[in-house]
Amino acid sequence: LPESAERTAVPGVATGLAVTGTGGDVLFIEATAMPGEARLHLTGQLGDVMKESAHIALSYLRSHRPDLVEALDRTIHLHVPAGAVPKDGPSAGVTMVTALASLATGVPVRSDVGMTGEVTLNGRVLPIGGVKQKLLAAQRAGLTTVFIPQRNEPDLDDVPAEVLAALDVRPVGDVAEILAHALERQDAVTQAA
Amino acid sequence: LPESAERTAVPGVATGLAVTGTGGDVLFIEATAMPGEARLHLTGQLGDVMKESAHIALSYLRSHRPDLVEALDRTIHLHVPAGAVPKDGPSAGVTMVTALASLATGVPVRSDVGMTGEVTLNGRVLPIGGVKQKLLAAQRAGLTTVFIPQRNEPDLDDVPAEVLAALDVRPVGDVAEILAHALERQDAVTQAA
Amino acid sequence: LPESAERTAVPGVATGLAVTGTGGDVLFIEATAMPGEARLHLTGQLGDVMKESAHIALSYLRSHRPDLVEALDRTIHLHVPAGAVPKDGPSAGVTMVTALASLATGVPVRSDVGMTGEVTLNGRVLPIGGVKQKLLAAQRAGLTTVFIPQRNEPDLDDVPAEVLAALDVRPVGDVAEILAHALERQDAVTQAA
Amino acid sequence: LPESAERTAVPGVATGLAVTGTGGDVLFIEATAMPGEARLHLTGQLGDVMKESAHIALSYLRSHRPDLVEALDRTIHLHVPAGAVPKDGPSAGVTMVTALASLATGVPVRSDVGMTGEVTLNGRVLPIGGVKQKLLAAQRAGLTTVFIPQRNEPDLDDVPAEVLAALDVRPVGDVAEILAHALERQDAVTQAA
Amino acid sequence: LPESAERTAVPGVATGLAVTGTGGDVLFIEATAMPGEARLHLTGQLGDVMKESAHIALSYLRSHRPDLVEALDRTIHLHVPAGAVPKDGPSAGVTMVTALASLATGVPVRSDVGMTGEVTLNGRVLPIGGVKQKLLAAQRAGLTTVFIPQRNEPDLDDVPAEVLAALDVRPVGDVAEILAHALERQDAVTQAA
Amino acid sequence: LPESAERTAVPGVATGLAVTGTGGDVLFIEATAMPGEARLHLTGQLGDVMKESAHIALSYLRSHRPDLVEALDRTIHLHVPAGAVPKDGPSAGVTMVTALASLATGVPVRSDVGMTGEVTLNGRVLPIGGVKQKLLAAQRAGLTTVFIPQRNEPDLDDVPAEVLAALDVRPVGDVAEILAHALERQDAVTQAA
Ligand SMILES: [Ca+2]
Ligand SMILES: [Ca+2]
Ligand SMILES: [Ca+2]
Ligand SMILES: [Ca+2]
Ligand SMILES: [Ca+2]
Ligand SMILES: [Ca+2]
Ligand SMILES: [Ca+2]
Ligand SMILES: [Ca+2]
Ligand SMILES: [Ca+2]
Ligand SMILES: [Ca+2]
């Protein structure tokens, strides 16, 4: 059983993919909500760009998903362990959207799904770096489905065939496609939105 | 179909033109609104001058367009992808005005229109740099109409004839001229204002 | 027709004079008001001293002009184009008072008037530098009346006779003297205050 | 009688373990509550990572322990003596959770218990460094039970046998296991939650 | 007529004494009040210590002069011209107390009075530097009465006899003694307090 | 009559002991209260550690002395003269508690009492440095009773016998012991708490 099964057992946690100094790694985005005024508390030694990604993720949901606005109108704490490791970059955008949507809907994220991609305010998925290292890490971590940005599809040429065989890699252009799959009981909700 | 068609399909997105290290490029200004107190949230690694431009754009609309004040009296998030690329300078001023006016009116910006120009609190369009590179980028991106500041008209001498032939370049002195054209169904609203 | 005619056509804009690296120049102070809590938003890459000048200008009007308090009890945005040029120093004080008083009264500033001078909380006009360069710039820009601080009167010795002949230079000790002249229909208001 | 008996006599104090320049040491996390708006005041020259740990600890309790939300909805001051010694790192996470839970329940922390471990927003206990030095310090300080992260179990190989004999070392994966033991009368509360 | 007569003609202005690079100088503390929440706005390029002095001066009056609390419960702007000159140090404390008390009572400060001294929260007057240069500057500026801290009395040995003859130098231990004299119609108010 | 008699004549002032570059010195902590929201305003060029000490002192009283909560629920200004001298360190903790308790009860601090010691959120008194220099300074200043931390008792070996003979040195483990003695009419209140 991969670590992601344990970590994503509760709503609000999504599995991302990062490039580190020594290759790729999975990374868990944790979001929780608590009573209090609407604000986003960020921890995990996040850099400027990654903090902005979190705000973009929240604004995307608050402006494009009226069904989730009320659930997100609380104090939300988004944390990215490990707490002492500095992290930065925009590529966790889609993972943050997914973690927050999971929190808001109460639907846990599928534990076999990983994802990477910058997200815009309108949900467009922009290309990121390190596709090869990230897919290798995804396979190592026991993930089976990985969402990547459509514009990163050419990077798949460099990924070993056995990795591509083991993974269901899905290039996407809109983060809504990720939400529809990763939030298990999400289909009905998406159609109603 | 140019990328701008996809990006500007929703209200709140306008196509600007930037000078980069390697020539010119199109840049999309995204604005969304959500419930909450009136404030402007800015992301995209914007420098001081560009952040000020966004506030000037909003203040211009809030003080000169009474018909839009109510629509702008919410939490507005303005983002400029790509999220990890630092950006600065005043020349996105008119694009920011256009994105915010599109958001406030609900009218999408024409997808074939690009623009560049500093804007003042009263809507005057001040000259900017890089006219040649910006027009080349506009043509490459498939745009057909480009607004530039009136005081940049002399810079057109340096632009290749085939670029000028392909583009409808419109020098303007007041940002209201851009709004009247770029917001497709905007004419009636402008006359009523 | 000088540029100042176009720029000062709306209430809230006053024409100042600055010393730049290459001589003197005119500079336009733009102020606009919008609904919202009473606060002063400053843009134009203003330095610490110039930001303080704007607050002094506003406090002068709010504490010495009870007739204007209500009009100034809104969100006020004061901008000094060009947006990318850093600016600093106290000598725009009187221009800021004039722009804000014009905004509050709705009376446009006379387009043929320029001014320079530090202002205190009680409206005293303190001496500034660069009188010669500023008067040369005023003449070049087509201004006809220029207010300078009384204590700068000795500096007029260094100004070419033809510049002094072309300009009506008025040394003043109190900014109220500037307001009485520069705000065209201001006389009655001033007498009633 | 160890110092911890005196320090943990009141609710809101938990005994942690730290690595210092000269080995390991015990450290006391003190939390108090007072009337006022819900906020967390941190003192003790805490670094960025340690401040984030405190916020994670509080958010964990506020989102996972509905029975404690009301008690934590006050101004909480968390201090880590000695006041002049800079401290940082994520390993006091579980101790902070325990101190805050003790404060909220009014149940003092068992004085013979020490603990170390990073905590996530969902209560997972992540591995830390310095297990050997920390256990030596725990024994020196007269503690008898020490909680460490499950993923640090391999580090016990390096700990002298007499230390392991003297201590009841308990590897845990979830901070709730620590709370169940360290808050003496906590068992009933935990079952009811 | 000295400049101080003109500057202190309105309530809220007091004449202080400063040491500059080239000797001593008089300095005017200007305070004005305007509608708005109770806060203290400071300008004049004041350093940390001088800003703290202003807060100490206001707190002294708000905690020791119940008769003035209501008048000080507004937005107060305290400015020290000239605006571009950096200033620091605690020795303007008594001058700030006097300017604020003048503002609150509406009684102008006597134009022939100068003063220097650090003030504590309880109105004690602590010693300062530059007594000789300050008294020379006071005489030059046409002042006739100067308050100095009691503990600076020994410094008068170094002041030229003709300066001491021309000035009425009054060493004081409590700022209330300065207020009693400098605020012309203040006596009755002080007795009633 | 020592200076402390004059300074501590009003409630809210306590006499501390500091180590300076040239030995030890007495230092007065002044606290005043004024109408306004509950907050702590700190002046006297205090460093980070000393500012934290002030917040710890206030939190100790607000969480352990319900009888004082209402009196402390105002804007409190705590100042440490002289205003231009930078100060830091945790050893004024007990003096800050005493000054604030004096302010809240209205009972002046005994003028013959000095004190030094770090304080924790629960009132524990932790050891400090410079015992010898501080006791010498206390004697010089005419103090007769000095409270020091219990864990500093061994340092008394290095203090000259005549100093120890002249002073009543009282090692304490809890700041409540200091309050019971230093606030003259405090005994009854303490017993009732
Ligand atoms: Ca950065
Ligand atoms: Ca596959
Ligand atoms: Ca900048
Ligand atoms: Ca053309
Ligand atoms: Ca500066
Ligand atoms: Ca003339
Ligand atoms: Ca750090
Ligand atoms: Ca054992
Ligand atoms: Ca400083
Ligand atoms: Ca005399």
Ligand SMILES: [Ca+2]
């Ligand atoms: Ca520090």
Ligand SMILES: [Ca+2]
């Ligand atoms: Ca003795």
